[in-house]
Amino acid sequence: MADECDVLIIGAGPAGLMLGCWLARTGVKARIIDQRATKITRGHADGVQCRTIEIFQSFGMAERIQMEANELSEVVFYSPDKDGNLVPTSRIPDTEPDTSRFRHSVLNQGRIEDFLIDCMKTGGLAVERLMSPLSLEYSDSPTESHPITVKIEHLVPIEDSSDPASGLYRSNIISDEEFNRSRLRGGKVENIKAKYVVGCDGARSWTRKYVVLRIIYAAHRFPDNSDTPWRATRPTFIYWGVMDARPITDLPDIRVKVVLHSANAGSLMIVPRERNLVRFYIQLGALQPGEKIGVSAQSPEKIIESARKILAPYTLECPEVEWWSVYEIGQRICKTVSSKDRVFLAGDAFHTHSPKGGQGMNVSMMDSYNLGWKLAACVKGLTSPSILDTYGQERVEVARQLIEFDHKFSRLFSATPAVAESEGVSMEEFQALWVRMGKWTSGTAVRYDPSLIMTASSPAKTELVQNVIIGSHFESQMVVCYADAHATQFADRLVSDGRWRLIVFAGNMGDENQLQRFNYLCDQLMHADESPIKKYTPPSADLNSVIEVLTLTSSSRRVLSYSAFPELARPYVGKFRYPTYDQIFSDEVSYLDGGGTAYSGYGVDPDGPGCVVLVRPDQFIADVLGFEQCVENLAIFFDGFMVKGK
């Protein structure tokens, strides 16, 4: 007898756990398995980008990041002056103003996984460890509700299977299998039947190798961007050390991010971390084509020695090294990320690159964040499976940009700086590129193309709301909650619970004509037969359970009483039909926390006709509509993929 589940997640790293959060939150029957005996506790990824924290906020986890992580405030560039002495040449903010309400932060991957695991647990989902997939079969039979059968082997530890001491465990220069061979043996075998399988099983993905047919698994080369002035003196085969340590140094900038190019000893990056740790990325050397890194020759002492040479004349002692590893830079991408829209890849399973940009863990979680709500909607019968095509459409393009960025970035990082008249890379230009890439690396620049679930932009839409861009995520502005006068980050209301949202810029409620138009719109959305709210909300469910309406007035809370708003804007919910108090907001200055600039920030005329912004469950903007044809246009959009409930 095979156990049945809706979604089987293979791999419990950040991508798998983020998917688990979505599925647990939306009540999907899922399982998540991992071949490793334990979660990592030290080292590995640590960068948490602004956009990632925005998503964590939507699951209620951002505060945990903020309490433990180290926010990065400043980047200092060090390079040789004309006499060859290392000096700080400029200081810039790590996160540019207006990027996000959150800040680029760093915290070890193990803690981030803890937060995701705790979030999954509130939805009843836990990781099953020491389970390794053996085979996957797919049935085309139309009567099969769970067409995929995955054979799983339960692994048994031969000896103590806690994290081995070597820093090379889980590095990219040696495989897990090599480590596991003498440590785990096969045990009983189990069949799991699933509607969908998602391979979040990392760079050496079993799912990719076993399932996805057309694998483009080779170094992915991009042509040199001819408008870049960079010339990398060592084009490739650079290898780096990475280390988390508590240093003692006379370098004055050890608690801010430092990007340092020495004259001749290589480059180094410093990322100050939580608990007084510092993450070091240290250029170790170059390989000849075909040459392999000598595994046994690597050690923390050797990495520290390399760092000392790069940092000289500044001193460095590291009495406590918490973790270290060695890695090669290599970009790889798999352009096919699904098979029959039943098996998917996410995260490192379809794109790998170097770690210094702090992108890997973040882009991986954003992959499965894109996929999670779509899978949940299909499993629950709310939408047609056709929306699953958009996963690959949207995420392969992001991965392509990631690889392109990383390729450029890694080469410049490993390059020798131009000093005086010597040949090399101009440090001024390097820093300018760094700033230009800030928005992209923060994760807030992602923009998806039109699709079944994303309309195309138009001048008429832009006219209604100038700074709300279809295909981008909905950015936050400070607004005031009508019912409780709290200053509120508007995007905090975009909770990840599977609901679509209609954000109604209601305009000035003191204008009698505008108030009538707004009331009429609400009446139509609630009662018109073609309204997706009426059509796709089950009769017994709360009015806001499929599409939630968030209203933002340009007029103050004093203009119209809360009780005077129509029911659609403040529906009664739950067993006792309690009124909602968190769906209406005003654009005014709050008592203590600013505000009053939301309409101008979004680019909406406060005394104009208003508009409606449709936001997907993953916070991406799907459409912009005027009040007049709003219900008709929403009907056309939703009828394209929604399934009418019973």
Next chain:
Amino acid sequence: MADECDVLIIGAGPAGLMLGCWLARTGVKARIIDQRATKITRGHADGVQCRTIEIFQSFGMAERIQMEANELSEVVFYSPDKDGNLVPTSRIPDTEPDTSRFRHSVLNQGRIEDFLIDCMKTGGLAVERLMSPLSLEYSDSPTESHPITVKIEHLVPIEDSSDPASGLYRSNIISDEEFNRSRLRGGKVENIKAKYVVGCDGARSWTRKYVVLRIIYAAHRFPDNSDTPWRATRPTFIYWGVMDARPITDLPDIRVKVVLHSANAGSLMIVPRERNLVRFYIQLGALQPGEKIGVSAQSPEKIIESARKILAPYTLECPEVEWWSVYEIGQRICKTVSSKDRVFLAGDAFHTHSPKGGQGMNVSMMDSYNLGWKLAACVKGLTSPSILDTYGQERVEVARQLIEFDHKFSRLFSATPAVAESEGVSMEEFQALWVRMGKWTSGTAVRYDPSLIMTASSPAKTELVQNVIIGSHFESQMVVCYADAHATQFADRLVSDGRWRLIVFAGNMGDENQLQRFNYLCDQLMHADESPIKKYTPPSADLNSVIEVLTLTSSSRRVLSYSAFPELARPYVGKFRYPTYDQIFSDEVSYLDGGGTAYSGYGVDPDGPGCVVLVRPDQFIADVLGFEQCVENLAIFFDGFMVKGK
């Protein structure tokens, strides 16, 4: 054989737990006992004032409050218009600007106790329940290290001792003893020997009754303040209902604080709480002198019915009542709060009053916060026991102000408003008084008198720093951390760990003369024989372990390199002699979070000679000094009560 501890705390409510946090944090051997079988989980106190959250921050707990509590943004006053209809007459912020970096918040007492219990636990201290004191004996023998012996009875539950359903359990109209009599019986008896005992055992304090001799335990009357225009139509004997419920109402302001006087049906206060709860205070009726409240006649239905009459014509339904109680207003104070400086009272044990001002739990915790560090310093032999006298000096005056405030406030609350020409209280004046009292109720207005551990102010000191007031707590300003460029609330560095702090306004580090003066001051503080840092820091301890120096420059981080600061400002600490990175700050605009106004906020000339502010372990400002006589004056101050370590 009697168990020995340094401090025995009797009573594990907020006052006892706050004391427990201090003692656990400072490594004092303490026990904390409570006669109740369980912690409260619902109802009771809920207001958490700004100053209380500042203290929670100093123990690392403020974020937990902020995550769960409801911040109060607005107060709306309702009273009858000239036709007798209830209308909102004005809206004001609940916390006035510049009161604190934190906001008045509400959360049920049980959760606040949870946070304190967790904080104690990190120091290894846990509450011992079902333990009731029987007797206390004091030995005058000078050879006795633990002169107090308390005989304790372990109680045994007769039946299930979870919280009884009645809302009158732990109300002030019926005693715990009455409830407990049929529920608990005595078990084995234990003797505890202690150096100090603190009675935090509430309004019916056993410690007070048993130990403190000169008890002034009667209604404490203050003369009418003749400059107030109020006339209370019912001078006293008013009783009130209190209820935590989830209401359904058409009152538009149910999610902000509402202070409502009806024309003839009495008054009511609404406090919106966490988890969509609302706390209601509802005037129920008046008693004749000598009359007692009929316990059996009280019920939530009766309270709701009273609320409906007051709120009419607004509707009210409460499908879920989480907790309710009934109380009488009564002010009592015990002017003697210690016996032989060995036994102390804190919290309700020495002052009781009405709950609507949200003061009781807060002032109680501030009592034991004042006492905790002093007890710890005496127990550890750092100071002479003479500092314990300052506990009563400082806190009895606060309690007296509290009672005075409450007396005035309660009478006005229960008064009938003046409507048209009828006699009653002017609502405009009531609101004006409310605003005037805001600073006091926030807890930030407390100012202690000069004492052994508090110098007197002088014009010369005020000249140095105009807005730092000796006797008040050190207020926060946004500053920038030198080492990591983080925008930092300066007062966040005043961690409650028992250390004194010297806050050095170093001035402009780009001014060569000022830099020399600063370096000379640091040199003297570190090396001069009379310097209290040199004299009272044990030779084997870290340089910042008794007195921590916090430096604030008026010049930017770019002016002087971190490594160029003297060792006193950034001492090496711990086993590995790691450098500190969190003791030097600059007053400049941060990249993203403001700042640059600290010198002007504190009232120090950025290009002037600088000054030094001495802050006690409880954040109160003890002295202000110029650079020149700094070491000599500090020596005189500290030599008055410190004990030289070995």
